[in-house]
Amino acid sequence: MRRTSKIVLGLVAVMAPVTSMIMAIGVTPADAAVGGSGPYPADYETSTSLANHTIFRPQTLPSERLPILVWGNGGCSANGLSQGNFLREIASHGFLAIANGAPNGSGSTNSQMLTQSIDWAVAENSRQGSKYYHKLDTSKVAVAGFSCGGLEAYAVSNDPRVTTTGIFSSGLLNDADDYQLRRLTKPIAYFVGGPSDIAYPNAMDDWGKLPSGLPAFMGNLNVGHGGTYDQTNGGEFGRVAVLYLKWRLKGDTTAGANFVGADCGLCRGQWTVQQKNLTLGDGTPPTTPPPTTPPPGDTPACTAGYSVQNQWNGGFVATVNVTAGSAPLTGWRVTLTLPSGASVTSVWNGVGTGTSGTVTVANQSYNGRLASGQATSFGFQGTGNGSATTATCAGS
Secondary structure (H helix, E strand, C coil): CCCCHHHHHHHHHHHHHHHHHHHHCCCCCCCCCCECCCCCCEEEEEECCEEEEEEEEECCCCCCCEEEEEEECHHHECECCCCHHHHHHHHCCCCEEEEECECCCCCECCCHHHHHHHHHHHHHHHCCCCCCCCCEEEEEEEEEEECHHHHHHHHHCCCCCCCEEEEECCCCCCHHHCHHHHCCCCCEEEEECCCCCCCHHHHHHHHHCCCCCCCEEEEECCCCCCCCCCCHHHHHHHHHHHHHHHHHHHCCHHHHCCCCCCCCCHHHCCCEEEEECCCCCCCCCCCCCCCCCCCCCCCCCEEEEEEEEEEECCEEEEEEEEEECCCCECCEEEEEECCCCCEEEEEECCEEECCECEEEEECCCCCCCECCCCEEEEEEEEECCCCCCEEEEEEC
């Protein structure tokens, strides 16, 4: 059941004053936490080729490629420094964070500006002469936002370049928008201000309507709707956001342990935690469907267990669990045979080749090495009916 009119109106009414408060406190360069707490002191800049945005980055770009966060501000504010302390903190840990809105800008933003941020980062990473040339990891993109900015994040979460979504003190306002939940296929995390947060009922309603099998985390910290963004380094929300992005965008399982399992790091502190379908390795749900028979050969054996997580009229989401046999693997490749009329539109936790008929998916750099009996998994979204798909695995 969607929220009452009172809740809907309250959420909208709160966005503007909260944003005004954040704009007034801790958002100018002089007030922002200098550098952040990470190993790469960070600041912000603008670019003439990305009008009306604010770019937070390490002052000296590290040798490692930077994953990307695109951010929608509270109140859909066009002041890119609205959550400046928070975003500078994230950048200091080796991320490129791009906020909608120019520094101290005015007016309001829209979800298309998040897409523009992704487009710009991908282009700059490929443009010779750019300071970001081959410095960004464009395969790792998070879209997130606070309050009204969370609604912007929802709107572009189905972009195939998006790796994960972060919803901060936000939730859909109308049942008519629930289609945005049904089309989610990538891991999602909610960070909410507890029952006193005006967005709490909306966020919890969304949580109950997420697609079956979707990896999801819900954390509530009893601070209300304003969060901790204006505190030094973004306060507790900044600390937890960095951990989540390290896990999802950098494969840091030590950071991921704060979100996974009954004894997770956040489970033992001031956060109230809920989890769905989370595992440390890749965040997809552990399942044990009947494996198909691997092809003959001298390569180390592995099995591929295929299961459809969600099927709707015209599309589906599937998971493939890859399990090493008696010998360890240094890599694996799964061959998918799709039925007539079915095609693959996006793949996560694997590298896909082909879209219809026979499709192959190879391991990513972080999930190819498997000990004997160890398992990992990847997922994909497709069109058509995925129930008759078969999967075979070859290892190396």
